[in-house]
Amino acid sequence: MSKDPLHHETSSQTVGPFVHIGLYPAVSGIVARSRTYGNQLATTHAYGQRIRVEGQIIDGNGETVRDALLEFWQADGHGRYAHPADPQAESADVGLSGFGRSVTNPDTGTWTLESIKPGTVTDLSQQPMAPHINLALFARGLNIHLHSRIYFDDEVEANALDPVLQHCVPTPRRQTLIARRQETTQDPCVYRFDMVLQGKNETVFFDL
Template sequence: MVQPLGYLKESPSQTAGPYVHIGLTPNFCGIEGVFEKDLGAGPLYNEKTKGERITVRGFVIDGGGNTLKDALVEIWQADADGLYNSPSETRGSADPNFLGWGRCPGDMATGEFVFETIKPGPVPFAGGKLMAPHITFWVVARGINIGLQTRMYFPEEEAANAADPVLARIEHKNRIPTLIAKKEGSTYTFDIRLQGEGETVFFDI
Protein backbone atom coordinates (compact mmCIF):
# COMPACT_ATOMS: atom_id res chain seq x y z
CA MET A 1 0.00 0.00 0.00
CA VAL A 2 1.36 3.42 -0.95
CA GLN A 3 2.08 5.61 2.06
CA PRO A 4 1.85 9.41 2.01
CA LEU A 5 5.27 11.00 2.42
CA GLY A 6 4.21 14.56 3.17
CA TYR A 7 4.96 14.08 6.86
CA LEU A 8 8.63 13.41 6.19
CA LYS A 9 10.74 16.51 6.66
CA GLU A 10 14.12 17.24 5.12
CA SER A 11 16.99 16.61 7.50
CA PRO A 12 18.90 19.77 8.35
CA SER A 13 22.26 20.21 6.67
CA GLN A 14 25.34 19.84 8.83
CA THR A 15 28.98 20.61 8.45
CA ALA A 16 31.38 17.83 7.56
CA GLY A 17 32.58 17.68 11.14
CA PRO A 18 35.54 15.61 12.29
CA TYR A 19 34.22 12.38 10.77
CA VAL A 20 34.64 13.09 7.06
CA HIS A 21 38.20 11.77 7.12
CA ILE A 22 37.18 8.60 8.98
CA GLY A 23 34.54 7.83 6.36
CA LEU A 24 36.45 8.85 3.25
CA THR A 25 40.11 8.30 4.12
CA PRO A 26 40.25 5.66 6.88
CA ASN A 27 43.87 4.66 6.22
CA PHE A 28 44.89 8.30 6.55
CA CYS A 29 43.23 8.27 9.98
CA GLY A 30 45.02 5.09 11.04
CA ILE A 31 42.00 2.84 10.49
CA GLU A 32 43.43 0.02 8.39
CA GLY A 33 41.74 -2.97 6.82
CA VAL A 34 38.76 -1.16 5.31
CA PHE A 35 40.49 -0.52 1.97
CA GLU A 36 43.93 -1.61 0.80
CA LYS A 37 44.49 2.09 0.21
CA ASP A 38 42.17 5.06 0.52
CA LEU A 39 40.03 5.60 -2.56
CA GLY A 40 41.51 8.26 -4.80
CA ALA A 41 44.90 8.22 -3.08
CA GLY A 42 48.18 8.15 -4.97
CA PRO A 43 48.94 9.04 -8.59
CA LEU A 44 46.02 9.17 -10.99
CA TYR A 45 48.23 7.61 -13.65
CA ASN A 46 50.49 4.59 -14.19
CA GLU A 47 53.47 3.98 -16.46
CA LYS A 48 51.18 3.47 -19.50
CA THR A 49 49.11 6.63 -19.09
CA LYS A 50 49.32 9.11 -21.97
CA GLY A 51 50.03 12.73 -21.24
CA GLU A 52 52.27 15.15 -19.40
CA ARG A 53 52.87 14.25 -15.74
CA ILE A 54 52.22 17.15 -13.38
CA THR A 55 51.92 17.82 -9.66
CA VAL A 56 49.13 20.00 -8.27
CA ARG A 57 49.54 21.29 -4.73
CA GLY A 58 47.99 23.97 -2.57
CA PHE A 59 46.21 24.98 0.61
CA VAL A 60 42.62 25.73 1.59
CA ILE A 61 42.65 29.12 3.34
CA ASP A 62 39.87 30.67 5.42
CA GLY A 63 38.71 34.28 5.56
CA GLY A 64 41.23 35.11 8.26
CA GLY A 65 44.15 33.94 6.15
CA ASN A 66 44.56 30.73 8.14
CA THR A 67 45.28 27.40 6.48
CA LEU A 68 42.64 24.76 7.19
CA LYS A 69 44.23 21.65 8.61
CA ASP A 70 41.17 19.41 8.21
CA ALA A 71 40.09 20.08 4.62
CA LEU A 72 39.53 17.26 2.16
CA VAL A 73 39.87 17.92 -1.56
CA GLU A 74 38.76 15.88 -4.57
CA ILE A 75 39.56 16.48 -8.23
CA TRP A 76 37.85 15.35 -11.43
CA GLN A 77 39.35 15.86 -14.87
CA ALA A 78 39.60 14.68 -18.44
CA ASP A 79 42.51 12.67 -19.80
CA ALA A 80 45.17 14.04 -22.15
CA ASP A 81 42.75 13.77 -25.10
CA GLY A 82 39.94 15.59 -23.29
CA LEU A 83 37.91 12.44 -22.56
CA TYR A 84 36.41 11.55 -19.19
CA ASN A 85 36.71 8.17 -17.51
CA SER A 86 32.94 7.97 -17.13
CA PRO A 87 30.06 5.78 -18.41
CA SER A 88 28.45 8.99 -19.69
CA GLU A 89 31.42 9.74 -21.98
CA THR A 90 30.08 9.26 -25.52
CA ARG A 91 32.79 10.95 -27.61
CA GLY A 92 35.23 8.06 -27.47
CA SER A 93 37.13 5.79 -25.13
CA ALA A 94 39.04 7.51 -22.35
CA ASP A 95 42.55 6.38 -21.49
CA PRO A 96 42.04 3.14 -19.49
CA ASN A 97 45.29 3.83 -17.66
CA PHE A 98 44.10 7.13 -16.23
CA LEU A 99 41.81 7.28 -13.23
CA GLY A 100 40.53 10.83 -13.80
CA TRP A 101 39.50 11.29 -10.16
CA GLY A 102 41.48 11.73 -6.96
CA ARG A 103 40.95 12.48 -3.27
CA CYS A 104 43.43 14.00 -0.87
CA PRO A 105 43.09 15.12 2.76
CA GLY A 106 45.17 18.12 3.70
CA ASP A 107 48.29 17.35 5.68
CA MET A 108 47.29 17.57 9.34
CA ALA A 109 50.42 19.57 10.19
CA THR A 110 50.57 21.95 7.23
CA GLY A 111 47.17 21.64 5.52
CA GLU A 112 48.75 21.08 2.12
CA PHE A 113 47.02 18.86 -0.45
CA VAL A 114 48.99 17.22 -3.29
CA PHE A 115 47.85 15.41 -6.44
CA GLU A 116 50.05 13.55 -8.92
CA THR A 117 48.16 13.65 -12.20
CA ILE A 118 48.46 14.59 -15.88
CA LYS A 119 47.59 17.77 -17.72
CA PRO A 120 44.09 17.36 -19.20
CA GLY A 121 43.04 18.14 -22.73
CA PRO A 122 40.27 20.59 -23.67
CA VAL A 123 36.66 19.42 -23.40
CA PRO A 124 33.53 20.75 -25.13
CA PHE A 125 31.03 23.07 -23.49
CA ALA A 126 27.32 23.13 -24.34
CA GLY A 127 27.05 23.81 -28.05
CA GLY A 128 30.42 22.25 -28.78
CA LYS A 129 32.70 25.20 -28.01
CA LEU A 130 35.88 24.00 -26.35
CA MET A 131 36.71 24.86 -22.76
CA ALA A 132 40.31 25.48 -21.82
CA PRO A 133 42.12 22.60 -20.09
CA HIS A 134 41.10 22.61 -16.43
CA ILE A 135 40.72 20.48 -13.33
CA THR A 136 37.52 20.54 -11.28
CA PHE A 137 37.93 20.73 -7.49
CA TRP A 138 35.50 19.80 -4.71
CA VAL A 139 36.30 20.99 -1.18
CA VAL A 140 34.79 19.97 2.14
CA ALA A 141 35.86 20.78 5.69
CA ARG A 142 34.53 21.53 9.14
CA GLY A 143 32.33 24.62 8.86
CA ILE A 144 31.35 24.00 5.22
CA ASN A 145 27.71 22.86 4.94
CA ILE A 146 27.78 22.00 1.25
CA GLY A 147 30.90 20.95 -0.66
CA LEU A 148 32.40 23.80 -2.68
CA GLN A 149 33.11 23.41 -6.39
CA THR A 150 35.74 25.33 -8.29
CA ARG A 151 38.20 24.93 -11.15
CA MET A 152 41.91 25.24 -11.74
CA TYR A 153 43.09 26.55 -15.10
CA PHE A 154 46.63 26.51 -16.49
CA PRO A 155 48.61 29.78 -16.78
CA GLU A 156 50.36 28.80 -20.01
CA GLU A 157 47.00 28.35 -21.79
CA GLU A 158 46.45 32.08 -22.21
CA ALA A 159 44.61 31.92 -25.56
CA ALA A 160 42.41 29.01 -24.49
CA ASN A 161 41.63 30.68 -21.16
CA ALA A 162 40.67 33.92 -22.92
CA ALA A 163 38.21 31.98 -25.12
CA ASP A 164 36.86 29.72 -22.36
CA PRO A 165 33.03 29.99 -22.22
CA VAL A 166 32.90 29.42 -18.45
CA LEU A 167 35.51 32.06 -17.60
CA ALA A 168 33.68 34.41 -19.96
CA ARG A 169 30.59 34.15 -17.74
CA ILE A 170 32.36 35.50 -14.67
CA GLU A 171 31.02 39.02 -14.27
CA HIS A 172 33.91 40.48 -12.30
CA LYS A 173 36.90 39.80 -14.53
CA ASN A 174 39.35 40.76 -11.78
CA ARG A 175 38.40 37.53 -10.02
CA ILE A 176 39.39 35.24 -12.89
CA PRO A 177 43.01 35.03 -11.67
CA THR A 178 41.74 33.18 -8.58
CA LEU A 179 41.15 30.22 -10.91
CA ILE A 180 44.58 30.31 -12.57
CA ALA A 181 47.33 28.21 -11.00
CA LYS A 182 50.93 29.28 -10.64
CA LYS A 183 53.48 27.13 -12.46
CA GLU A 184 57.04 26.19 -11.59
CA GLY A 185 58.47 23.40 -13.72
CA SER A 186 55.95 20.55 -13.71
CA THR A 187 54.34 21.72 -10.45
CA TYR A 188 51.21 23.85 -10.30
CA THR A 189 50.28 25.68 -7.11
CA PHE A 190 46.58 26.34 -6.57
CA ASP A 191 45.48 27.82 -3.26
CA ILE A 192 41.74 27.89 -2.56
CA ARG A 193 40.61 30.91 -0.54
CA LEU A 194 37.19 30.51 1.04
CA GLN A 195 36.54 34.16 1.91
CA GLY A 196 38.10 37.60 2.01
CA GLU A 197 40.67 39.15 -0.25
CA GLY A 198 41.39 37.00 -3.28
CA GLU A 199 38.37 34.76 -2.59
CA THR A 200 38.30 31.90 -5.09
CA VAL A 201 35.42 31.80 -7.55
CA PHE A 202 33.08 28.93 -6.68
CA PHE A 203 30.46 27.43 -8.98
CA ASP A 204 26.86 26.50 -8.16
CA ILE A 205 26.74 23.04 -9.73
Protein backbone atom coordinates in the same frame (compact mmCIF):
# COMPACT_ATOMS: atom_id res chain seq x y z
CA MET B 1 13.63 17.98 -3.88
CA SER B 2 10.49 15.87 -3.51
CA LYS B 3 7.14 17.70 -3.51
CA ASP B 4 5.77 15.08 -1.13
CA PRO B 5 4.86 17.06 2.04
CA LEU B 6 5.91 14.09 4.18
CA HIS B 7 9.42 13.92 2.75
CA HIS B 8 11.43 17.10 3.07
CA GLU B 9 15.00 17.79 2.09
CA THR B 10 17.37 16.87 4.88
CA SER B 11 19.17 19.91 6.24
CA SER B 12 22.89 20.09 5.57
CA GLN B 13 25.52 20.17 8.27
CA THR B 14 29.26 20.57 8.54
CA VAL B 15 31.29 17.45 7.81
CA GLY B 16 32.99 17.72 11.19
CA PRO B 17 36.42 16.32 12.03
CA PHE B 18 35.66 12.79 10.82
CA VAL B 19 35.46 13.30 7.04
CA HIS B 20 38.80 11.54 6.50
CA ILE B 21 37.63 8.39 8.24
CA GLY B 22 34.70 8.04 5.86
CA LEU B 23 36.25 9.20 2.60
CA TYR B 24 39.99 8.64 3.01
CA PRO B 25 40.36 6.09 5.84
CA ALA B 26 43.98 5.25 5.04
CA VAL B 27 45.02 8.74 6.14
CA SER B 28 43.58 7.97 9.56
CA GLY B 29 45.42 4.65 9.72
CA ILE B 30 42.29 2.62 8.97
CA VAL B 31 42.50 -0.18 6.40
CA ALA B 32 38.82 -0.63 5.72
CA ARG B 33 38.59 -1.05 1.96
CA SER B 34 40.42 -2.92 -0.73
CA ARG B 35 40.20 0.13 -2.98
CA THR B 36 40.55 3.75 -1.97
CA TYR B 37 40.94 6.91 -4.03
CA GLY B 38 44.19 8.73 -3.39
CA ASN B 39 45.93 11.77 -4.80
CA GLN B 40 47.70 9.94 -7.65
CA LEU B 41 45.31 9.87 -10.59
CA ALA B 42 47.75 8.79 -13.30
CA THR B 43 49.84 5.67 -13.77
CA THR B 44 53.17 5.70 -15.59
CA HIS B 45 51.29 4.63 -18.74
CA ALA B 46 48.91 7.60 -18.85
CA TYR B 47 49.09 9.78 -21.94
CA GLY B 48 49.90 13.46 -21.46
CA GLN B 49 52.09 15.92 -19.59
CA ARG B 50 52.69 14.80 -16.03
CA ILE B 51 51.89 17.47 -13.44
CA ARG B 52 51.76 17.98 -9.72
CA VAL B 53 49.37 20.57 -8.29
CA GLU B 54 49.89 21.70 -4.71
CA GLY B 55 48.48 24.38 -2.48
CA GLN B 56 46.87 25.43 0.76
CA ILE B 57 43.39 26.48 1.85
CA ILE B 58 43.04 29.77 3.71
CA ASP B 59 40.00 30.58 5.86
CA GLY B 60 38.32 33.94 6.45
CA ASN B 61 40.73 34.78 9.26
CA GLY B 62 43.78 34.20 7.10
CA GLU B 63 44.58 30.91 8.84
CA THR B 64 45.63 27.75 7.02
CA VAL B 65 43.00 24.99 7.04
CA ARG B 66 44.77 21.80 8.13
CA ASP B 67 41.96 19.23 8.12
CA ALA B 68 40.26 19.61 4.73
CA LEU B 69 39.58 16.98 2.08
CA LEU B 70 39.43 17.62 -1.65
CA GLU B 71 37.97 15.52 -4.45
CA PHE B 72 39.18 15.90 -8.04
CA TRP B 73 37.86 14.68 -11.36
CA GLN B 74 39.19 15.41 -14.81
CA ALA B 75 39.39 14.37 -18.44
CA ASP B 76 42.33 12.42 -19.80
CA GLY B 77 45.03 13.85 -22.05
CA HIS B 78 42.73 13.51 -25.07
CA GLY B 79 39.82 15.30 -23.39
CA ARG B 80 37.79 12.18 -22.56
CA TYR B 81 36.10 11.43 -19.23
CA ALA B 82 35.91 7.88 -17.87
CA HIS B 83 32.22 8.38 -17.17
CA PRO B 84 29.06 7.01 -18.85
CA ALA B 85 27.89 10.56 -19.59
CA ASP B 86 30.82 11.02 -21.95
CA PRO B 87 30.09 9.43 -25.36
CA GLN B 88 33.83 8.75 -25.69
CA ALA B 89 34.09 7.04 -22.31
CA GLU B 90 34.89 3.63 -23.80
CA SER B 91 38.07 5.02 -25.34
CA ALA B 92 39.17 6.97 -22.24
CA ASP B 93 42.76 6.44 -21.15
CA VAL B 94 42.89 3.45 -18.80
CA GLY B 95 46.12 4.84 -17.38
CA LEU B 96 44.18 7.64 -15.70
CA SER B 97 41.57 7.02 -13.03
CA GLY B 98 39.98 10.42 -13.63
CA PHE B 99 38.99 10.75 -9.96
CA GLY B 100 40.94 11.11 -6.75
CA ARG B 101 41.12 12.59 -3.28
CA SER B 102 43.68 14.53 -1.30
CA VAL B 103 43.81 15.76 2.28
CA THR B 104 45.66 18.70 3.72
CA ASN B 105 48.75 17.85 5.72
CA PRO B 106 47.92 18.37 9.42
CA ASP B 107 51.28 20.06 10.02
CA THR B 108 51.74 22.22 6.91
CA GLY B 109 48.19 22.49 5.58
CA THR B 110 49.44 21.60 2.10
CA TRP B 111 47.57 19.29 -0.28
CA THR B 112 48.97 17.70 -3.45
CA LEU B 113 47.63 16.09 -6.60
CA GLU B 114 49.65 13.94 -9.00
CA SER B 115 48.13 13.61 -12.46
CA ILE B 116 48.46 14.62 -16.11
CA LYS B 117 47.29 17.88 -17.62
CA PRO B 118 43.78 17.29 -19.03
CA GLY B 119 43.00 17.70 -22.70
CA THR B 120 40.43 20.08 -24.15
CA VAL B 121 36.78 19.13 -23.60
CA THR B 122 33.60 20.75 -24.92
CA ASP B 123 30.57 22.07 -23.05
CA LEU B 124 26.94 21.20 -23.87
CA SER B 125 26.95 23.68 -26.76
CA GLN B 126 30.15 22.11 -28.12
CA GLN B 127 32.27 25.11 -27.18
CA PRO B 128 35.85 24.12 -26.29
CA MET B 129 36.84 24.53 -22.66
CA ALA B 130 40.41 25.14 -21.57
CA PRO B 131 42.23 22.32 -19.79
CA HIS B 132 40.98 22.23 -16.23
CA ILE B 133 40.49 20.02 -13.19
CA ASN B 134 37.18 20.00 -11.32
CA LEU B 135 37.26 19.93 -7.54
CA ALA B 136 35.02 19.68 -4.49
CA LEU B 137 36.18 20.92 -1.10
CA PHE B 138 35.03 19.45 2.22
CA ALA B 139 36.04 21.02 5.52
CA ARG B 140 34.91 21.58 9.05
CA GLY B 141 32.66 24.64 9.22
CA LEU B 142 31.28 24.23 5.68
CA ASN B 143 27.60 23.30 5.68
CA ILE B 144 27.92 21.93 2.16
CA HIS B 145 30.94 21.13 0.02
CA LEU B 146 32.23 23.78 -2.38
CA HIS B 147 32.76 23.32 -6.13
CA SER B 148 35.53 25.01 -8.07
CA ARG B 149 37.98 24.49 -10.93
CA ILE B 150 41.70 24.59 -11.51
CA TYR B 151 42.90 26.19 -14.76
CA PHE B 152 46.55 26.66 -15.77
CA ASP B 153 48.40 29.92 -16.33
CA ASP B 154 50.38 28.56 -19.30
CA GLU B 155 47.16 27.91 -21.26
CA VAL B 156 46.65 31.61 -22.04
CA GLU B 157 44.92 31.25 -25.41
CA ALA B 158 42.63 28.44 -24.27
CA ASN B 159 41.71 30.33 -21.08
CA ALA B 160 40.80 33.40 -23.13
CA LEU B 161 38.22 31.34 -25.04
CA ASP B 162 36.90 29.22 -22.17
CA PRO B 163 33.12 29.80 -21.88
CA VAL B 164 33.05 29.39 -18.10
CA LEU B 165 35.87 31.83 -17.44
CA GLN B 166 34.60 34.34 -19.99
CA HIS B 167 30.86 34.26 -19.31
CA CYS B 168 30.44 33.03 -15.72
CA VAL B 169 33.35 34.60 -13.85
CA PRO B 170 33.93 38.38 -13.51
CA THR B 171 37.25 39.45 -14.99
CA PRO B 172 38.88 40.55 -11.68
CA ARG B 173 38.14 37.17 -10.09
CA ARG B 174 39.31 34.84 -12.86
CA GLN B 175 42.80 34.79 -11.43
CA THR B 176 41.47 32.92 -8.37
CA LEU B 177 40.91 29.88 -10.60
CA ILE B 178 44.38 29.88 -12.18
CA ALA B 179 47.16 27.57 -10.99
CA ARG B 180 50.62 29.13 -11.32
CA ARG B 181 53.43 27.15 -12.88
CA GLN B 182 56.46 27.09 -10.61
CA GLU B 183 60.01 27.77 -11.73
CA THR B 184 61.54 24.35 -11.36
CA THR B 185 63.36 21.74 -13.40
CA GLN B 186 61.46 18.96 -11.70
CA ASP B 187 59.49 16.33 -13.53
CA PRO B 188 56.53 16.38 -13.19
CA CYS B 189 55.78 20.04 -13.79
CA VAL B 190 54.60 21.75 -10.58
CA TYR B 191 51.68 24.18 -10.29
CA ARG B 192 50.62 26.17 -7.24
CA PHE B 193 46.93 26.62 -6.47
CA ASP B 194 45.88 28.18 -3.17
CA MET B 195 42.21 28.64 -2.25
CA VAL B 196 40.74 31.40 -0.09
CA LEU B 197 37.39 30.63 1.53
CA GLN B 198 36.32 34.16 2.44
CA GLY B 199 37.34 37.79 2.19
CA LYS B 200 39.87 39.43 -0.10
CA ASN B 201 40.88 37.26 -3.06
CA GLU B 202 38.14 34.75 -2.24
CA THR B 203 38.26 31.85 -4.67
CA VAL B 204 35.36 31.52 -7.10
CA PHE B 205 33.06 28.67 -6.06
CA PHE B 206 30.24 27.51 -8.34
CA ASP B 207 26.62 27.01 -7.31
CA LEU B 208 25.93 23.56 -8.78
